[in-house]
Amino acid sequence: MTAPFEIFLSAPPGLEETLCAEAVDNGFAHARVVPGGVTFKGHWTTVWRANLVMRGAGRVLARIGGFPAYHLAELDKKARAFPWGDTLRPDVALRVEVTASKRSRIYHAGAAQQRIETALRESFGATIDRTAPLVLKTRIENDHVTFSIDTSGDSLHKRGHKPAVGKAPMRETLAALFLRQCGYDGTQSVVDPMCGSGTFVLEAAEIAAGLMPGRSRHFAFQDLASFNADRWADMKAACPPPRPDLPRFQGSDRDPGAIRMSRGNADAAGIGAAIDFQNVSVADVHPPEGARPGLVIVNPPYGERIGNRKLLFSVHASLGSVLKQRFSGWRVGIITSDAQLAQATGLPFLPLGAPVPHGGLRVRLYQTAPLP
Known part of the structure; x- marks a missing residue:
């Protein structure tokens, strides 16, 4: 995936505009509001940086590709030919989630999930685990299948450095x-x-x-084939030191x-x-x-x-x-x-x-x- 791809930041309904303003302030200049969040294009380093710096986003999803499919047999065939190795590692377990629109000829989400899981196991050697933190999200709408990876893992409100929460906490x-x-x-x-x-x-x-x-937590993108630990370390090291006068x-x-x-x-x-x-x-x-x-x-x-x-x-x-x-x-x-x-x-x-x-x-x- 050397070409720019779509990146989606999730937001609570009603706060998409606010999240978009934050994205623009953080340098994601072409961010635009869509239902449920904000989208813009970038590369894997853009994904890493979004997870690192965005305070209001719940998750960062990377759209890794897709194809048209009109029936389950076609979904199975194309899923087996999909270049999973560009993004996924066969040694890292993942789970598959599918949503299917009634406007598509493939509308049974459970059947589609089963076909995709089987294709991943048999053609790529993936381990499917319904409890895995790494999630492949699949959306089928208007006879088109779109694959996205949840690159965050745990929701981004879990900063990694807050050991205690009270009753009815604000995320x-x-x-x-x-x-x-x-x-x-x-x-x-x-x-x-x-x-x-x-x-x-x-x-x-x-x-x-x-x-x-x-700054303090692990992200799902660190378990992807596209991850480069040295470049990630450099990105974190480039963050400015804390400002002293507050x-x-x-x-x-x-x-x-x-x-x-x-x-x-x-x-x-x-x-x-x-x-x-x-x-x-x-x-x-x-x-x-x-x-x-x-x-x-x-x-x-x-x-x-x-x-x-x-x-x-x-x-x-x-x-x-x-x-x-x-x-x-x-x-x-x-x-x-x-x-x-x-x-x-x-x-x-x-x-x-x-x-x-x-x-x-x-x-x-x-x-x-x-x-x-």
């Missing part, structure tokens, strides 16, 4: 996209008054420090266990010294001393999975009161699935964006201009 990828939607660019101070395991302030501090989100970051929570998790996560990420974690309730939150106004971002309990919804109205009212009294000039972002709880803060929210799926719910970002 790192989603947190990064919400930070971007709030206009965060790494130059402003960030406060999270209900920080849980610290996801928002950790992401914000890493962005400010210029740390690569994929704005202020502060996370607080009334749960001492959450604060212990947050501090442990920050230390594991190498940014423990950059974040002040405090075991205080919302009523006792103040801006970091000497910090210029920046961003307050919070993912409070919604009452759907955590907490009693009726009691949460007073918590949200207290949050709004504290922010209006003590955070003049700061912008606020609140992520919630409950419009009434958001309104209970009494904050002057800007027009809403699209709802975003999160943990089986649909949440929205409620944000303000700088508070008076």
